[in-house]
Amino acid sequence: MADGVALVATAMNGIVVGEVHASSSGLFCFSHVLTDVTVAVDPDYRRQGIARSLFESFFAEIAKRLPHISRVELISRESNTAAIHFYEQLGFVREGRLEGRIKNMDGSFEADIPMGWNRTSPTR
Ligand SMILES: CC(C)(COP(=O)(O)OP(=O)(O)OC[C@H]1O[C@@H](n2cnc3c(N)ncnc32)[C@H](O)[C@@H]1OP(=O)(O)O)[C@@H](O)C(=O)NCCC(=O)NCCS
DSSP, X not given: OTTEEEEEEEOTTSOEEEEEEXXXXXXXXXXXXXXXXXXXXXXXXXXXXHHHHHHHHHHHHHHHXXXXXXXXXXXXXXXXXXXXXXXXXXXXXXXXXXXXEEEOTTSOEEEEEEXXXXXXXXXX
16 A cells, blocks of 8 residues: 555465554645554454554554654544553554544444554654
């Protein structure tokens, strides 16, 4: 992906068991930003470190191929406490609370939590 990052994790048999991707808007004012980070791991393969490994590769790819990226952002529903805790471990910080943004299958609403990772010394 020329203007973003997309990585997959595969099992020994070659099937895809995890994925992470993020994109750039293409606008100059956001040219240092990767947005809409999304990660998912096959339920049968969770709690084995796959998401952590994907993010290690994700940030390595940014450092190697996209050194101008100094900000990465995502949004996670508030009830996804495991994911939010994981993102905090990776250096993402909660940047607010979007009240009622998510509509659940039962018709209830919950907040979405915007999170950002900022490189302390951006490459210019
Ligand atoms: C969130 C998700 C990507 C984690 O994938 P994973 O491969 O199981 O994660 P890892 O094994 O690499 O664990 C990374 C960390 O996430 C946290 N974590 C993951 N699953 C967790 C759970 N069920 N309960 C508590 N913490 C959890 C832990 O902090 C863990 O670190 P640790 O094992 O050192 O304690 C996976 O559960 C998933 O695909 N969920 C559905 C999609 C989703 O919610 N994506 C995020 C949308 S914002």
